[in-house]
Amino acid sequence: MARQSITLAKQNDEWLKAQVAEEEFSSKSEAINYLIKKERSKEEYYDFVRAKIEKGEKSGFVKKQTKAEMLAEFKNNLPNV
Numbered sequence: 001m002a003r004q005s006i007t008l009a010k011q012n013d014e015w016l017k018a019q020v021a022e023e024e025f026s027s028k029s030e031a032i033n034y035l036i037k038k039e040r041s042k043e044e045y046y047d048f049v050r051a052k053i054e055k056g057e058k059s060g061f062v063k064k065q066t067k068a069e070m071l072a073e074f075k076n077n078l079p080n081v
Contacts, residue, residue, distance in 0.1 A: 006032075016028045016031050016032070019031050
């Protein structure tokens with residue numbers, strides 16, 4: 001693992017220390033790695049959603065429906081339970 005030296009704002013350092021003291025994480029490094037991993041996962045999800053939106057936009061227009069028509073279509077496509 002790469003070793004880094006970073007400077008934290010006082011509030012962030014206090015928050016990290018509290019997380020370690022409350023045993024949420026075993027060290028500040030573990031907490032920071034967790035937060036970075038979480039952010040990377042969020043970015044991957046946003047990229048996935050953006051790609052789906054772009055694909056939908058490029059697929060062309062669909063017929064315009066009222067809310068009632070759209071709801072009826074959704075209900076028709078639900079499995080019979």
